[in-house]
Amino acid sequence: MLSKIEFDLLKSSQYCDKEPCECYNKTGAGNIKINSRSKGQVYCNRCGNRWVLTKGTMFFDLRTPMDKVIKVLLCLSRGMGLNNTCRQEKVTAGSALDWIVKAAEHSNEFTRYMQQEMHLEQVQIDEFWSFVLKKRKILQMKRESCLK
Ligand SMILES: [Zn+2]
Known part of the structure; x- marks a missing residue:
């Protein structure tokens, strides 16, 4: 909700x-x-x-509150490791990885959201996408192993 x-x-x-x-x-x-x-x-x-309201956004059909999803993505983008982030925010690695994939799928919209609603500077937004790009392959492998 x-x-x-x-x-x-x-x-x-x-x-x-x-x-x-x-x-x-x-x-x-x-x-x-x-x-x-x-x-x-x-x-x-x-x-x-x-x-x-969330139709067509990365938040569509999520059961987790938006602010928690954003907090997790922010922690990850600031360099906190996946395991630490998941422990701190009490979420599973599978969920965090799903949210990263969704953010990437809705990259334009999520970038606008980070600028307008999260008030992040361009350099922070660039760091976030750089993190996602760097981790994409590793994330995909971890995600596949989580789903097995
Ligand atoms: Zn109408």
């Missing part, structure tokens, strides 16, 4: 993606209303289109 801050943050950048809708692709048009806070769902009050 999303925290109130996460819910409101995600809601503020939503737009209706149903093509014939008069609010199609418009953010801040006042048409996005809450359908279910606990399920993270909103709807467009012009056309009735419903969706979950």
